[in-house]
Amino acid sequence: MASIANEMDALLRKAFSPSVLEIINDSAKHSGHSGDDGSGESHFTIVIESGAFTGKSRLERQRMINGALGDIPGDRVHALAIKASAPEKQS
Numbered sequence: 312m313a314s315i316a317n318e319m320d321a322l323l324r325k326a327f328s329p330s331v332l333e334i335i336n337d338s339a340k341h342s343g344h345s346g347d348d349g350s351g352e353s354h355f356t357i358v359i360e361s362g363a364f365t366g367k368s369r370l371e372r373q374r375m376i377n378g379a380l381g382d383i384p385g386d387r388v389h390a391l392a393i394k395a396s397a398p399e400k401q402s
Contacts, residue, residue, distance in 0.1 A: 314352060355390070356393075359394070376395060
């Protein structure tokens, strides 16, 4: 069985072809807290950079990511912090 982190990685790469993608498992920091289901995969931070986010607001980017992840946010993962950006233009 693949980990949720690996599943999120595959979904985000397919949806956004990111130039940067880092999925950080923060679950250990929340052990015993609300939302900790004991799986070790309840809290994550996603750092992603993609041209797909150019011209999009922070909220639009988060909605795009949540949409690409399907049932993972809220159902299979308790907390998801998202740091999404578009590549900076090179002059």
